[in-house]
Amino acid sequence: MAKKTLQKMQREQDRLRDRILQQIRRIPSGSVATYGQIAALVDRPRNARQVGSVLRSLDDDADVPWHRVVNACGQISERRSRIGAGGSVELLQQALLEAEGVRFDEERRRIDLKQYRWQPT
DNA sequence: TGCTTGACATAAT
């Protein structure tokens, strides 16, 4: 009985995707949120991975501050895909954040979440 | 349809 049509399920996922992006758009410049945090904000606390999945599928020109999302350790999560010739998306993300005033621990490349984590009101 | 992957999180060591 708990079986919904395939179409309906897909539509639900699309809605979820939109809500995830909406929340990410709320993150103010100079702050960061974790994947789990965003998942919780859309009432799906166990779907942190899906948040990453959504971001992965973003177009480069998408109007979303994807760089403000980091993992629970305050570190930039590693991707599989890299940009050629020594450049990496991770480095770009760090640069974007630093440009907004977010400071990284030099050794461990970690952000102080206590200080920079976004607190939705 | 079933198995593998992955921009995660948390508990245990």
Next chain:
DNA sequence: CATTATGCCAAGC
């Protein structure tokens, strides 16, 4: 603290 093991759950294949 850092590293490892487990759990998760939607996407892709």
